[in-house]
Amino acid sequence: MALKALDIFKLLPKTNCKKCGTPTCLAFAMKLAQKQAKLDDCPDVSAEAKALLAGAAAPPIRLVTVGTGDRKLEIGNETVMFRHDESFYHQAGIGVIVPDTLTGQELTERLAQVKALAFVRVGTRIGAGLVAVENASGRADTFVTAVQAARKVGLPLVLMAADAAVVKAALAAGCAAERPLIYAASEGNWEGMAQLAKEHNCPLAVTGADLDAVAALARKVRQAGAEELILDLGVGSLARNLEALTAARRLALKRKADGVGYPSMVCCRDADPAQNLIACCSYAAKYAGIVLTPLRAPEQILPMLTIGQNIYADPRKPIQVEAKVYSVGAVTPQSPLLVTTNFSLTYYTVESEVEASRVPAYIGVLDTEGTSVLTAFASDKLTAEKVVTLLRSEAVTKAVSHQKVIIPGYIAAMSGELLEASGWEIMVGPREASGIPKYLKTVWQGA
Numbered sequence: 001m002a003l004k005a006l007d008i009f010k011l012l013p014k015t016n017c018k019k020c021g022t023p024t025c026l027a028f029a030m031k032l033a034q035k036q037a038k039l040d041d042c043p044d045v046s047a048e049a050k051a052l053l054a055g056a057a058a059p060p061i062r063l064v065t066v067g068t069g070d071r072k073l074e075i076g077n078e079t080v081m082f083r084h085d086e087s088f089y090h091q092a093g094i095g096v097i098v099p100d101t102l103t104g105q106e107l108t109e110r111l112a113q114v115k116a117l118a119f120v121r122v123g124t125r126i127g128a129g130l131v132a133v134e135n136a137s138g139r140a141d142t143f144v145t146a147v148q149a150a151r152k153v154g155l156p157l158v159l160m161a162a163d164a165a166v167v168k169a170a171l172a173a174g175c176a177a178e179r180p181l182i183y184a185a186s187e188g189n190w191e192g193m194a195q196l197a198k199e200h201n202c203p204l205a206v207t208g209a210d211l212d213a214v215a216a217l218a219r220k221v222r223q224a225g226a227e228e229l230i231l232d233l234g235v236g237s238l239a240r241n242l243e244a245l246t247a248a249r250r251l252a253l254k255r256k257a258d259g260v261g262y263p264s265m266v267c268c269r270d271a272d273p274a275q276n277l278i279a280c281c282s283y284a285a286k287y288a289g290i291v292l293t294p295l296r297a298p299e300q301i302l303p304m305l306t307i308g309q310n311i312y313a314d315p316r317k318p319i320q321v322e323a324k325v326y327s328v329g330a331v332t333p334q335s336p337l338l339v340t341t342n343f344s345l346t347y348y349t350v351e352s353e354v355e356a357s358r359v360p361a362y363i364g365v366l367d368t369e370g371t372s373v374l375t376a377f378a379s380d381k382l383t384a385e386k387v388v389t390l391l392r393s394e395a396v397t398k399a400v401s402h403q404k405v406i407i408p409g410y411i412a413a414m415s416g417e418l419l420e421a422s423g424w425e426i427m428v429g430p431r432e433a434s435g436i437p438k439y440l441k442t443v444w445q446g447a
C-alpha cells in the first residue's frame with residue numbers, strides 16, 4: 001500500500017526549512033503522499049530515508065510498456081482499488097486480433113479497418129491501442145508475412161503464437177526493436193518464450209489455468225530473466241475473469257503474494273457481439289491493462305474506449321481545455337465573440353452548437369479551473385475582471401474589429417459591471433447552449 005503522509009513525515013528532517021517550496025515538512029509529506037511532489041525536492045533528506053521511501057514508493061504493480069515512440073502503450077503502475085481513492089493512471093489498451101490466415105487483400109482490408117478505429121472525444125484522440133496478429137495458420141512464414149503487414153498500421157504489436165519458434169521468426173524479421181508483446185508463455189512453452197523476451201527486451205504475457213497458476217509461472221519466467229510481464233487472466237467466464245482480475249489487483253496492492261505485481265490482460269472472444277462488448281467493457285473497467293478481441297466495426301470499440309476514458313480521467317482534476325480564443329468556421333474580424341469556461345464538456349457543447357449554427361464565430365475560453373458556467377460564477381472563478389482581461393488581450397483585439405461580446409445567459413447579472421469595466425456592448429446569450437444556433441442566426445446576424 002502507498003505510504004501515508006505521517007509515515008513519510010517521520011523520515012523527513014523536520015526542520016521546516018522550506019527549501020522544498022512548502023512551508024513545513026508535514027506539508028511536504030502530504031504532497032509526497034498525494035504524488036504532488038518528488039522526494040528529490042528535499043535536499044536534506046538522508047540517504048537512509050531516501051532508500052526507505054524509494055522502496056516503499058515503488059509501484060506495487062509494475063509499469064509495462066508495449067511498443068515504442070508516440071503510440072507506445074503503458075499499463076500498470078496503479079496504486080488503488082477504487083478510482084475515488086486517488087486515480088487510475090493507465091487506461092486499458094484495446095487490441096484487435098487479426099488472424100494470419102487472411103489472404104493478402106483480406107489482410108490489407110482488415111488492417112485498414114483497425115487503423116480507422118479512432119475517434120476524437122472531449123478533445124482527445126481515442127482508438128485501438130494494439131494490433132494482435134494471431135498465428136491461426138500454425139505456420140511461421142504466414143505469421144511473419146501478416147506481422148510485417150501489421151507493422152504498417154503504426155500501433156504496438158502483439159505476437160500471438162503458442163510456438164516460440166514462430167515468435168522468434170517474427171522477431172528476427174525486424175519487429176523486435178518495436179517491443180511487441182509476446183503472447184503468451186504457458187506451462188508448455190515458457191522457457192523458449194522467456195528466453196525471447198529477455199533476449200529482445202520485449203514484454204511477455206503469462207497465461208495459465210487460474211490466478212495461482214499464472215502467478216507461479218510469472219515467478220519462474222521472472223527468474224529466467226524476463227522482466228516486463230503481463231498476467232493473462234482470461235481464464236473462464238466473465239464472472240470468473242472479473243474475480244481473477246480483482247483478486248490480482250488486491251493481492252498486488254497489498255503486496256501479499258509474489259508473482260502478481262504486474263498488470264493484467266484478457267483475451268475476449270464471445271461469439272455473440274453484444275455479450276462480447278459487455279465483457280470487454282467490464283474488463284476495461286476492472287482491472288485489465290489490455291483487452292484483446294477480434295472486433296472490426298467502430299460501434300464495437302467506441303463503448304470500450306468511452307468507458308476507459310471516463311474511468312481513467314483523474315477525478316481530482318476536471319477535464320479542461322486550454323484557456324484561449326478558439327475559432328469555429330471561416331471567421332472574419334466581424335464574426336461574433338462568445339465567452340465560456342474551460343470545463344471541457346461546457347466548451348465542446350458550445351463549440352458543437354456554434355458549428356451547427358453555421359455562423360463562423362470566436363469562442364473566448366476563460367480559465368475557471370475546469371468548472372461550468374454557473375459553478376464558476378457562483379465561486380468567483382468567472383468574474384467581470386476575467387472577461388475584461390480576455391477582451392483586452394491581444395488574441396481578441398487581433399481577432400475582431402468590433403466591440404461586442406456574447407456572454408452566457410446564466411451570467412446576465414454581470415452585464416452592467418462588464419459594460420462599465422470594458423466599454424464593450426454586452427449581449428446576453430441563451431442560458432442553454434442549445435439556444436446558440438437560433439441566437440446567432442437571429443439576434444447576432446440581425447444585430
Ligand code: SF4
Pocket residue numbers: 012013014015016017018019020021022023024025028041042043044045
Ligand atoms: S526541504 Fe526538506 S527539511 Fe526543508 S521543509 Fe522541505 S521537507 Fe522539510
